Amino acid sequence: MREPLRRLVSSPVFWRGVVSIVAFVILWELGARSRQWMALEMFAPLRELLGALGLKKDYLPWVGAVPAPLAVLKAWIAVLGQGGYWQSWYMSLFRVMSGFIAAMLIGIPFGLLLAVSRTAQGIGFPVFEVLRPIPPLAWVPASIIFWPTQELAISFVTFLGAFYTIVINVLGGARSIDVHYFQAAQSMGSSQWDIFRRVILPGTLPSIVVGSAVGMGITWEVVVAAEMISGGGSQQAGAGGGLGFFIWSSYVGGSYEQIVVGMISIGIAGFASSELLRWLGRYVTPWLRVR
Amino acid sequence: MDMHQPGAGAVTRGRILIEDVVKTYDTEGAAVMAVDHCSLEIEAGEICMIVGPSGCGKTTLLNAIAGFHAITSGRIVMDGETLCSTEKPKAEPGPDRIVVFQNGALFPWKNNLENVIFGPVMQGKLARKEAIDKGRAMMADAGLAGVEHNYPGEVSSGMRRRVEIVRALMNDPKALLLDEPYRALDSLTKSVMHEALLEIYYKNKVTIFFITHDLEEAIFLGHKVAIMTTRPCRPKKVLTVDIAHPRDYSVLTTKRFRELIEETNEAVHEEALKAFQAGEKEG
Numbered sequence: 001m002r003e004p005l006r007r008l009v010s011s012p013v014f015w016r017g018v019v020s021i022v023a024f025v026i027l028w029e030l031g032a033r034s035r036q037w038m039a040l041e042m043f044a045p046l047r048e049l050l051g052a053l054g055l056k057k058d059y060l061p062w063v064g065a066v067p068a069p070l071a072v073l074k075a076w077i078a079v080l081g082q083g084g085y086w087q088s089w090y091m092s093l094f095r096v097m098s099g100f101i102a103a104m105l106i107g108i109p110f111g112l113l114l115a116v117s118r119t120a121q122g123i124g125f126p127v128f129e130v131l132r133p134i135p136p137l138a139w140v141p142a143s144i145i146f147w148p149t150q151e152l153a154i155s156f157v158t159f160l161g162a163f164y165t166i167v168i169n170v171l172g173g174a175r176s177i178d179v180h181y182f183q184a185a186q187s188m189g190s191s192q193w194d195i196f197r198r199v200i201l202p203g204t205l206p207s208i209v210v211g212s213a214v215g216m217g218i219t220w221e222v223v224v225a226a227e228m229i230s231g232g233g234s235q236q237a238g239a240g241g242g243l244g245f246f247i248w249s250s251y252v253g254g255s256y257e258q259i260v261v262g263m264i265s266i267g268i269a270g271f272a273s274s275e276l277l278r279w280l281g282r283y284v285t286p287w288l289r290v291r
Numbered sequence: 292m293d294m295h296q297p298g299a300g301a302v303t304r305g306r307i308l309i310e311d312v313v314k315t316y317d318t319e320g321a322a323v324m325a326v327d328h329c330s331l332e333i334e335a336g337e338i339c340m341i342v343g344p345s346g347c348g349k350t351t352l353l354n355a356i357a358g359f360h361a362i363t364s365g366r367i368v369m370d371g372e373t374l375c376s377t378e379k380p381k382a383e384p385g386p387d388r389i390v391v392f393q394n395g396a397l398f399p400w401k402n403n404l405e406n407v408i409f410g411p412v413m414q415g416k417l418a419r420k421e422a423i424d425k426g427r428a429m430m431a432d433a434g435l436a437g438v439e440h441n442y443p444g445e446v447s448s449g450m451r452r453r454v455e456i457v458r459a460l461m462n463d464p465k466a467l468l469l470d471e472p473y474r475a476l477d478s479l480t481k482s483v484m485h486e487a488l489l490e491i492y493y494k495n496k497v498t499i500f501f502i503t504h505d506l507e508e509a510i511f512l513g514h515k516v517a518i519m520t521t522r523p524c525r526p527k528k529v530l531t532v533d534i535a536h537p538r539d540y541s542v543l544t545t546k547r548f549r550e551l552i553e554e555t556n557e558a559v560h561e562e563a564l565k566a567f568q569a570g571e572k573e574g
Contacts, residue, residue, distance in 0.1 A: 178394075178396065180392045180394070180396035181396055181398060183357070183359050183384065183390065183392075183396070184389075184390070184392070184396040184398075185409075185413075186384045187357065187358075187384045187385065187386060187388065187389055187390060187462075188386055188389070188409055188410035188413050188414070188462055189385070189386050189410060189413045189414035189462075190413050194413055198398075198409075199398070202398070202400035202401075203400070205400070285400070286442075287399050287400050287401075287402075287442040287444060
């Protein structure tokens with residue numbers, strides 16, 4: 001346990017990351033405080049210019065309006081003790097996972113089926129290609145009408161976000177397997193099933209991992225937007241509407257620090273789930289770890 | 292009697308007859324002839340080297356024997372059994388004819404040992420445990436002890452080729468079909484690989500159908516060298532290499548070796564020139 005820690009601390013990559021985050025927070029803090037600096041007399045001409053553009057005169061709009069990191073931290077500590085905040089985490093995470101797992105369970109076999117069967121491809125692919133360009137968020141209204149509960153509707157939209165990416169990656173991955181692997185397997189007496197299990201499946205695994213990682217990113221984008229649009233999906237929305245609704249209700253309630261708390265929470269959640277997938281991906285494709 | 296000469300009792304299987312084989316490709320309505328009435332006899336246990344410029348149609352011939360592609364007409368017979376003919380244009384791929392591909396086809400997701408035992412386990416010829424024992428023994432024999440549990444991506448390309456040849460031999464094939472297996476290797480590795488191949492061959496006598504465009508490689512390894520014409524492909528000159536096996540690298544500096552190179556160099560060069568000019572025209 002100590003050895004990896006030592007390596008981490010002595011790695012320049014790690015310190016670059018730390019410096020990057022610290023620099024970002026400092027710039028942010030400075031930017032947020034620019035509201036006061038802009039009030040100084042020496043910036044009068046600039047303030048006039050901003051006024052002429054129809055903007056408020058006392059701060060730079062693009063950074064000055066954002067709450068400062070310290071204020072955000074304070075707001076964050078305040079919500080840490082509230083059940084509603086954690087409930088939001090739980091709701092969003094649950095929706096992402098249910099949609100994502102459904103997308104894997106349906107998308108991987110579907111992609112493989114399209115890859116191995118010309119008939120399936122002829123029947124399935126045209127419909128798939130017409131539906132694919134429709135952004136998942138365009139499905140929100142139809143989905144709310146169609147599914148009996150809002151919960152299912154949001155999970156369905158989340159599912160769509162990951163589904164197309166996973167199918168396309170599985171299909172592309174299976175198709176790009178070197179034909180010589182098939183020929184070698186065939187020469188050595190493999191049946192069709194053996195070839196599927198021992199060549200197509202492992203040969204597609206790296207693409208499944210990539211598709212899943214990309215798909216996971218999309219599910220977070222989609223779930224947050226879907227929660228905002230649908231009003232959180234539950235009656236006592238403020239308490240359990242997911243992180244998307246947490247941001248939205250903070251905005252409506254005028255708690256700007258909480259907006260940022262929600263945003264960072266999503267960042268952390270998305271990063272953690274991608275990291276988990278990357279780890280799982282390395283675990284199932286050990287041969288890619290070499291070299 | 293020299294037991295390393297082909298047909299000298301030890302090897303009785305793997306005789307391949309190529310009779311009048313024609314292969315045309317239909318590309319955009321225009322038929323392109325890749326193989327033109329090609330006939331060739333390969334004795335049981337013989338190393339037959341097929342030399343010709345890149346793209347001359349050698350690989351088409353190999354694919355026909357392996358059963359990956361159909362022929363247009365003619366016949367290929369192995370030990371009296373017709374593999375493919377005008378009536379049945381595509382042979383059935385099988386473990387009696389294993390191909391070692393130009394860029395290698397070891398499964399990257401299986402470690403070397405798992406690759407090696409793939410054939411016998413697939414065919415149900417050996418139980419997994421027996422296959423592992425045999426695989427380990429054969430790998431050790433080929434100088435591959437210690438890399439059993441490495442993935443192919445973890446070992447040198449020369450080693451990968453050796454693993455692939457061992458994987459092929461595990462199927463107890465009548466013939467090995469090698470498609471320029473050492474093309475991507477540097478000349479030093481190549482010379483090591485040639486001796487390694489011969490060493491493996493002396494231990495496991497099989498017919499070897501070896502495609503190359505390297506004349507020295509062909510004469511060094513082969514009992515027989517068939518120099519092919521460029522597209523369409525047909526033997527232009529078939530040479531019997533009268534240098535006794537077992538051979539090692541000292542052969543390269545012998546007078547006879549140089550004489551054989553001189554005898555064949557012109558034929559090879561002619562075809563290479565033709566291929567080059569044809570390529571220029573196409574471009």
